[in-house]
Amino acid sequence: MTAYLTNLASLGAIFCILAATLNVAVGYAGIFSVAHAVFFGLGAYAGAQVSLLLVPDALLAMLAAALVSGVLSLCLALPALRVRGEYFVAASLGLQMMAVTLFSEAKTVTGGIGGLTGIPGPRLFGVEVSTLPVALGALAVILLATALLMRSSFGRTLQAIRDAESAAEALGKNVAAAKALAVAFACAGAGVAGALFAMHMQFVNVESFTLDQSVLIMAMVIIGGTGTLWGPLVGAVILLSLPAGLAFLPFIPSTEVGAVQQVIYGLAMTLLMIFRPAGLVGDLSRGKSHA
Amino acid sequence: MSGMNSGRRALLGGLAVAPFVGSARAQSAAPYIVGTLFPMSGPNAEYGSVFTAGAALAIQHINADGILRRPVRIQAEDTQALPQQAVVAMNKLVSVDHAHYVLSAFTAVSKAVAPVGDRARTVMVNGGAVGPDLSGLSPYFWNVIPLAHLETQALLPFMIQRGLKRVALVYVDDPLGDAILGILRTSLPAAGGSLVGNFSVPRTAQQFAPVAARIRQTRPDAVYIASFGAQQSQIIKQLRDNGVSQPLVSYSAMNIDSVRNTPEAEGLIFTTQSTDFEGGDAVTRRFATDFKAQHNADPGTYQVNYYNAVRLFGLLAQSLERENAEVNGENLRRVLLAQREFDLVGGKGRFDDLGNMSAALQITEIRGGRLVKIG
Numbered sequence: 001m002t003a004y005l006t007n008l009a010s011l012g013a014i015f016c017i018l019a020a021t022l023n024v025a026v027g028y029a030g031i032f033s034v035a036h037a038v039f040f041g042l043g044a045y046a047g048a049q050v051s052l053l054l055v056p057d058a059l060l061a062m063l064a065a066a067l068v069s070g071v072l073s074l075c076l077a078l079p080a081l082r083v084r085g086e087y088f089v090a091a092s093l094g095l096q097m098m099a100v101t102l103f104s105e106a107k108t109v110t111g112g113i114g115g116l117t118g119i120p121g122p123r124l125f126g127v128e129v130s131t132l133p134v135a136l137g138a139l140a141v142i143l144l145a146t147a148l149l150m151r152s153s154f155g156r157t158l159q160a161i162r163d164a165e166s167a168a169e170a171l172g173k174n175v176a177a178a179k180a181l182a183v184a185f186a187c188a189g190a191g192v193a194g195a196l197f198a199m200h201m202q203f204v205n206v207e208s209f210t211l212d213q214s215v216l217i218m219a220m221v222i223i224g225g226t227g228t229l230w231g232p233l234v235g236a237v238i239l240l241s242l243p244a245g246l247a248f249l250p251f252i253p254s255t256e257v258g259a260v261q262q263v264i265y266g267l268a269m270t271l272l273m274i275f276r277p278a279g280l281v282g283d284l285s286r287g288k289s290h291a
Numbered sequence: 292m293s294g295m296n297s298g299r300r301a302l303l304g305g306l307a308v309a310p311f312v313g314s315a316r317a318q319s320a321a322p323y324i325v326g327t328l329f330p331m332s333g334p335n336a337e338y339g340s341v342f343t344a345g346a347a348l349a350i351q352h353i354n355a356d357g358i359l360r361r362p363v364r365i366q367a368e369d370t371q372a373l374p375q376q377a378v379v380a381m382n383k384l385v386s387v388d389h390a391h392y393v394l395s396a397f398t399a400v401s402k403a404v405a406p407v408g409d410r411a412r413t414v415m416v417n418g419g420a421v422g423p424d425l426s427g428l429s430p431y432f433w434n435v436i437p438l439a440h441l442e443t444q445a446l447l448p449f450m451i452q453r454g455l456k457r458v459a460l461v462y463v464d465d466p467l468g469d470a471i472l473g474i475l476r477t478s479l480p481a482a483g484g485s486l487v488g489n490f491s492v493p494r495t496a497q498q499f500a501p502v503a504a505r506i507r508q509t510r511p512d513a514v515y516i517a518s519f520g521a522q523q524s525q526i527i528k529q530l531r532d533n534g535v536s537q538p539l540v541s542y543s544a545m546n547i548d549s550v551r552n553t554p555e556a557e558g559l560i561f562t563t564q565s566t567d568f569e570g571g572d573a574v575t576r577r578f579a580t581d582f583k584a585q586h587n588a589d590p591g592t593y594q595v596n597y598y599n600a601v602r603l604f605g606l607l608a609q610s611l612e613r614e615n616a617e618v619n620g621e622n623l624r625r626v627l628l629a630q631r632e633f634d635l636v637g638g639k640g641r642f643d644d645l646g647n648m649s650a651a652l653q654i655t656e657i658r659g660g661r662l663v664k665i666g
Contacts, residue, residue: 001386001387002386003382003385003386004382004383004385004386004387007378007379007382007386008379008382011375011379101493104464104493105464112464112465112466112469113399113464113465113466113494114398114399114402114422114424114465114466115374115399115402117402117405117424117428201374201375201378201403201406202406203374203402203403203405203406205374205399205402207373207374207399208373208374208375243376243379244379244383247368247369247380247383259331259332259336261332261369262332
């Protein structure tokens with residue numbers, strides 16, 4: 001049982017990183033990206049290649065993954081951030097679809113659909129370690145960085161852009177630079193999660209970085225509460241533990257767990273959006289319509 | 292669809308009853324757990340039901356025969372054919388359910404769970420995926436299905452003999468498709484034929500009219516389809532709808548209801564494992580008779596494979612019980628490598644050092660929605 005719970009907790013910590021970093025873009029900067037799984041994937045492939053070709057060191061893999069995802073996000077964010085709101089959603093959707101094709105076709109780097117196998121588990125300074133403490137450490141650093149950033153003038157600029165982009169621009173804020181940096185921070189964090197994911201699973205292929213994954217991460221943020229530090233973590237834990245918990249319910253035939261899970265997912269999302277539109281941890285006054 | 296629902300009900304009924312069928316001696320002990328990592332929801336759920344039906348029947352037979360001191364029980368986990376869900380499920384099977392033996396399917400799922408099973412020294416058996424890269428994933432990862440490259444190789448002499456020398460290939464862009472492309476590129480010319488065109492399609496593609504047009508331009512004698520899942524029947528239908536009238540050939544993935552029930556699949560030729568359900572050995576006849584009685588349908592290749600996978604567990608565990616050894620991954624592997632050859636559905640199954648089973652293959656054709664052996 002311990003190994004099972006440790007595995008779930010490791011995946012939970014990885015998805016908490018993903019949700020927390022997406023929250024920087026969605027919750028604080030108002031940039032609705034449905035391509036977070038792309039940068040998760042870039043980080044996973046970068047981390048896997050570092051572990052396979054150089055040295056299976058978790059810190060090095062995470063650093064390389066953060067660099068690759070962060071830098072590539074800038075290349076893509078600078079032109080894409082010229083558009084706002086739903087237009088950015090469409091642009092990120094296009095990026096997501098293009099990336100899945102690239103991940104499938106760049107076989108020398110990604111292994112194509114067959115993926116990369118035999119990725120060594122995480123090591124720190126040559127000592128084999130469990131993924132969980134490394135992932136929790138990375139999550140703590142990212143949460144701390146997020147909290148500090150959001151209390152700084154940069155954070156206030158982002159929130160001003162989220163609430164009224166034109167007004168922020170009129171006040172002399174460099175909107176493009178702030179948004180690009182927010183996206184880079186979010187994507188570098190997703191890259192760290194990707195490297196951890198690759199080392200934990202010891203196998204990666206494109207099926208973990210599809211639009212479904214991006215939507216799942218977005219759902220974690222929305223269910224937990226956008227623009228809050230802890231909300232996305234609550235969302236990630238709920239959405240990951242729900243299917244795992246359902247598998248233990250004795251009155252659901254184990255062969256029907258998947259179908260029941262999908263129904264409960266849908267129902268929970270609908271109910272949540274009706275009764276807690278700002279998410280479980282979000283401000284209750286936000287999101288509700290007023291007659 | 293109603294047939295599928297009734298099959299599902301029968302399957303669930305079988306799963307519920309299976310643990311309680313068997314000798315009084317077997318019922319008194321804690322059961323052996325056979326875990327399944329199949330897609331039970333999502334677009335590949337059809338496969339999960341098909342795979343489970345074969346495994347459930349084998350468990351029923353093992354329990355009824357009382358060949359083991361303990362009953363055998365299925366613990367099903369839904370993977371949706373996705374690697375991440377599969378790793379969570381495999382960890383549950385290994386750490387919580389303490390599964391003695393795990394059945395796997397789908398290439399990505401198998402690759403993702405192999406490290407988990409390897410660390411836990413739990414035997415994992417694939418009877419559904421045929422990618423050649425599944426060979427040697429772990430000492431504890433075995434295949435009870437001939438991998439795709441062996442099937443394609445076996446079909447070539449038949450095609451040349453029938454005059455189907457100019458072959459066009461439609462292949463899914465993944466390791467399976469790549470492997471079949473490689474074989475047709477190298478072995479087809481050596482056998483006296485030629486690959487006149489190869490057309491890759493993404494795994495999620497559902498529109499094949501442009502591919503059909505390009506195939507017609509190559510004027511082939513036959514079209515080889517290397518795909519799997521919901522895509523297969525669409526490829527067949529759209530090739531026929533768009534004027535490709537040449538014989539269609541493929542491998543055992545075509546042996547599913549959605550293909551057999553596609554009118555355009557009439558005349559489709561493909562390789563399957565050799566199974567003589569009426570005139571074969573006692574194991575094969577019993578399997579076919581009981582399967583038909585339970586499901587009111589002929590069994591397919593996948594049901595045979597997963598029946599064989601579980602039957603193999605029964606035979607190996609029986610050997611271990613006789614020598615009073617613990618039934619665990621290491622011992623199961625030791626007995627497998629010591630015995631190598633087992634009486635399974637379809638005849639003798641032989642295993643190599645990597646745990647890959649080789650079995651006799653046959654060539655079948657769909658005629659009137661039924662499979663007819665033609666070679």
